[in-house]
Amino acid sequence: MLYLPEVRYTELGFTEFTQTLILASCCALLIYIRQVLKIWPTVTLLLLAFVSASLVREQDYFLDYYVADNTWKFVVALIVLPSLAWVIIHRQRFLDEFRYYSNTFSFGLFAAGVLVTYIFSRLYGRQDFWRAVLEESYIRDFKDIAEEAIELLGYSLILFATIELLFLARRIHRARQTP
Template identity: 30%
Template structure:
């Protein structure tokens, strides 16, 4: 029972921390709209927050890939995916080189990530399958769906033109779309941090030891009862 209560308490704490984190993500949107004169553009605080989240996630997975040889291929693929999303968000930076040049940088990251994963294909597939079975994956997948599907459909001009009719204001549409994207990236950030933390080598060693200690206690109990 003590273990169950510990688990329940830990999950409640995680839930409350996640709720606080999501509540704080509204702050950059509010600052851009209320204090920065509706400055929801490519260098806005909201966009910058999204980019910082993506950079943090990519760095977490790249560092984990370097420290975990058995998972290196899969973790590099995930890190590369987030890095490509970051490059896409920073397209205005790469446009200074040439318009649309972000695609070539994203392709280079993709090729490098695939090259690392293909060095050990069996280990990469196994580690990727383990990631998909982890409890953090549904949250991460939800974040992907919010960013890649829902926010795109939610930000369609036609929808907002019909909603506001003659009073169409692009800032309102941008706020809704960027706020939705920020929610999706926040879910990905929360899931990624939890996955990397829970699958660290020390945590994995403890989870293996726990089931082994239970049979040992059962085996010694008849002796101590006499």
């Protein structure tokens, strides 16, 4: 990337934009699976709540700057709390749907994406780790670049899981349409 070096690894950079694009794509696919194909509506609601909360969290810089500090927390609460309430109210339906979903390749990819994004990238991006590795050569940009790249990998796994779920949902939908 030889262009725009001042924003290369900031909230305006390619990596952050790509993360936003991936999460928005996952949201659109999950809405399609839930509303159009009508496959596992309770499970897909929970997945959608998680992915859309992640999308809002990725926009925290803009929400803080253009709206107010910590706005993202309020928006995430507006997404997650009603979704969790719905799943709890319909917990038996959720458990029935999850019994099938948990045995799919999509679930494995989704779980891997969540672990990579929310566990591994946080551990890998710890300042203590990078200070120990780089010692007096420590530069925060190295840590930030490594953490964002791992986060992008995790979000990509979540996108692949969502695409896999779409393929599975289309097969299930077609099977339901056939008499």
